[in-house]
Structure formats: C-alpha cells, structure tokens
Amino acid sequence: MRALAVLSPSLYEKTDARKRHLFAIDQHQIPLGFVTANPPDFDTNATTTANYVLVRKTSFSLNYRDLGIIEQAWKKVRDMEQETFYPIGSDFCGIVEEVGSNVTTLQVGDKVIGNNFFPYPEDNAMPGIPSNHASREFEIYHHGKLMKVPDGIPEEQAGSMSIGAQTAAAMIRKANIKDGDVVLVTSVTSNTSFFFLNLLKDKNCTVYGLSYSGKNTDTVKRHFPFIKEIFSFKDMAFPDHLYFDVVLDAFADTYLTALCSRLNFNARYLTCGIYNQSTEKMKTAEKINLTTLIADLMFRNVQLIANCLGTGEDLKNGIDGFKNDTLVIDQVFTDENALTSFLEKTYNSEGNKFGKVSFKYS
CATH class of the missing domain: 3.90.180.10 (Medium-chain alcohol dehydrogenases, catalytic domain)
Known part of the structure; x- marks a missing residue:
C-alpha cells in the first residue's frame, strides 16, 4: 500500500x-x-x-x-x-x-x-x-x-x-440566489471559486469576479464566459452604481471587511474558509475591528453565513453539475x-x- x-x-x-x-x-x-x-x-x-x-x-x-x-x-x-x-x-x-x-x-x-x-x-x-x-x-x-x-x-x-463540489453546492443553496441578483465570486482563480462558477452558469443572475493576484483572469473569462467582469482586489475599482446581493467567498479574512461597503441591503455574504491557516500566518494576520464590521453588516441587514461542507444531497447536486462538463x-x-x-x-x-x-x- x-x-x-x-x-x-x-x-x-x-x-x-x-x-x-x-x-x-x-x-x-x-x-x-x-x-x-x-x-x-x-x-x-x-x-x-x-x-x-x-x-x-x-x-x-x-x-x-x-x-x-x-x-x-x-x-x-x-x-x-x-x-x-x-x-x-x-x-x-x-x-x-x-x-x-x-x-x-x-x-x-x-x-x-x-x-x-x-x-x-x-x-x-x-x-x-x-x-x-x-x-x-x-x-x-x-x-x-x-x-x-x-x-x-x-x-x-x-x-x-468531493469537498469542493459539496461545499459550493451547499453555499449556493444557502445563498438563495434570485433572478436578477448580482453575485460576486472572490479569489476567482482559486479552485473553490471554479466550483462556484460551474454551478452558477445556469443561474439567472449577473456574476462578477474579484481577483487578488490578477493572474489568469483572461483564462477564467474564457472558461466561464458568463462572468460580466473581473475586478482587481488591489484596485477595488468598482463602478459607483455596483452593489452585490450575494458574495461567495473562499477566504473571509482577506475580503470580508473590504467588501462591506459594496453590499446591497439584505445581501447574503457566504464564506467557507480563511487564508491564514498556518500558525505564523494567524499570529501576523491583520486584526479587524469587530465592532465596525458588525455595525456595517447590521446597517445593511446583511446575512453573514459561515459554511462548512454540506449535505449528501449537496454533494449529489454538485456532482450533477459536472456530468456534462469537466x-x-x-x-x-x-x-x-x-x-x-x-x-x-x-x-x-x-x-x-x-x-x-x-x-x-x-
């Protein structure tokens, strides 16, 4: 063995x-x-x-x-x-x-x-x-x-x-995406986000991406042509009128506080992980002002949903999303x-x- x-x-x-x-x-x-x-x-x-x-x-x-x-x-x-x-x-x-x-x-x-x-x-x-x-x-x-x-x-x-498909299907289920919703996928070149995007392709919503590195974004657009636009996290150059109804985020410690001001009223912000997982990264990670964060979320009536994995039905639905794709x-x-x-x-x-x-x- x-x-x-x-x-x-x-x-x-x-x-x-x-x-x-x-x-x-x-x-x-x-x-x-x-x-x-x-x-x-x-x-x-x-x-x-x-x-x-x-x-x-x-x-x-x-x-x-x-x-x-x-x-x-x-x-x-x-x-x-x-x-x-x-x-x-x-x-x-x-x-x-x-x-x-x-x-x-x-x-x-x-x-x-x-x-x-x-x-x-x-x-x-x-x-x-x-x-x-x-x-x-x-x-x-x-x-x-x-x-x-x-x-x-x-x-x-x-x-x-299995982990990616089950997690993505669970988060999209909990996001309760409605027709016409504006959805942001963070770390759009990450593996987790590829699962999100594959399951979003049949939704009647407008999908944007956010990239931390800015690399491979053209390849992502070619693979997922329904993405309206991919923004750079370092620039955060969102149009003044653009606010998001749903955010699907793989790394909450990177994006959550930065995106609060771009959330619509009654938005759903879903996350399944953190970037700073090693002991040293946790020690040196930038500290957030929890009071300010919660106040921003409350002001907009945002639902903050932390997700871990999903149900067996989520896994089945996630797998089904790849039957006719790769x-x-x-x-x-x-x-x-x-x-x-x-x-x-x-x-x-x-x-x-x-x-x-x-x-x-x-």
Whole structure:
C-alpha cells in the first residue's frame, strides 16, 4: 500500500530521494514522501466490518486545508526517534474492493468518492470528512461516507472534487440566489471559486469576479464566459452604481471587511474558509475591528453565513453539475518520483497553475 505522508526525520533520511521533498510552511521545512505499508485487514464476515467497505484509491488530491493538517502532523512526528509517518490527503476516488455483510448500497467494483456531509449524521455514519489520509491506497470506510460516481467522470477529476463540489453546492443553496441578483465570486482563480462558477452558469443572475493576484483572469473569462467582469482586489475599482446581493467567498479574512461597503441591503455574504491557516500566518494576520464590521453588516441587514461542507444531497447536486462538463484540471501526475513537481504545482502561487492538480496511482 502506498501513501503520501509527513515523515519523521529518521524515516525521511531512509526514503528514496526521488520520492521525498522538504515542504516549506512558514519557517518549517516539513519532510514529505511516498511510503509503502501493509494494507488494512478486512474480513467480510466480521461483525466489526459489517457496515464498512474496503476501497482501493485510484487518485487523490491535496486541498488548501491540507496545509494546516501537514503542519500539525509535523509537530507530532518531528521529535519522534522511531520511523513513523502521517498520511495526508482530503479528496480521493477509489474502487470498492470488499463489502461488509450489511452493506447494500455499494458493491465490489463501484467507483466512489468521499461524502463529507456535515454537521448532521446521515446513513448512520458520523458527519465530517471521511479521512485526512486520502492518499492511502487502501482504506476502510463506513458505507455511508461514500458516494458512487457517474461513469462519465474520469478518475483524476473524481479524485479532486468531493469537498469542493459539496461545499459550493451547499453555499449556493444557502445563498438563495434570485433572478436578477448580482453575485460576486472572490479569489476567482482559486479552485473553490471554479466550483462556484460551474454551478452558477445556469443561474439567472449577473456574476462578477474579484481577483487578488490578477493572474489568469483572461483564462477564467474564457472558461466561464458568463462572468460580466473581473475586478482587481488591489484596485477595488468598482463602478459607483455596483452593489452585490450575494458574495461567495473562499477566504473571509482577506475580503470580508473590504467588501462591506459594496453590499446591497439584505445581501447574503457566504464564506467557507480563511487564508491564514498556518500558525505564523494567524499570529501576523491583520486584526479587524469587530465592532465596525458588525455595525456595517447590521446597517445593511446583511446575512453573514459561515459554511462548512454540506449535505449528501449537496454533494449529489454538485456532482450533477459536472456530468456534462469537466472539472478544471491543471495537471495529472502518475510518477512517485515527481513528488516535488506535484507539490509545487499543487500549491503554486506564481500564477502558472489553472485548476486542480491530481495524483493518479498507476
């Protein structure tokens, strides 16, 4: 069984140099690498596995949230003398290999992705992301934490979409977008925003974008031609008459306070994340004046909706939005010796990445 993992120092030294990489987060140089281990045992007749299935991963991807997980995992293993590791990864696609005796919703051979429903249980399974170890080639899941993928979605796309599609569908549902609404999507070149945009294309609303870096905006316009205009966050040169009914924001700590004055009365501002996730970035992040922020939101009767993931129905709706389209995939890696390139491409901030980066097990 293969996995991409945070490595203890002693294991890093013994790992093939082509399959390891020192990954920088703030002042940390965190050792990552591909490892091999025994797959988990799965007895189809045992009562302990009656509601579970064994999945063989065919692809996985890393998300922005994995940065915080990588940092916290490193803090746990960096002082350990023994050779140990912590597998990482949030999204995956896999094939069901074994099925417990009580499972009727899945069968061997089904192509599945994680179902991250939250905050309430579904199908007698616990809410939340099924695994923080999605790169593990074999993993056991409760059947309720998985959803079958339509045949028309390739593995590299399926292994990059469940968290983004579920989150975007939930936020658009909660936004209650009405005909004629003016919608702003922030960080318009980010992966999360691509999910928003794909699900907005059939809405009868006017969509604008906001870009922090200003890079790749022409490519975004070509891919999503219904976007009326993309503005630069550094300029904030909105026309005087332009106010927004809905804002879909991936990074609240970057945009919320700056956009308050551009919100219509009764606007809905929805966010699903923060940019400053590492320990050092949190310490140095610019502090906001909470009193002023709340006063601005109250004055306009704004609904501020903080969203985490979504329901199983949201995931289904999100997947349906990609049946006749293709998730924006920048590059697919298949060689474990290309780990450095995979990581650098995944978290590239220089503007030459457009879409998700997938790793496909060969």
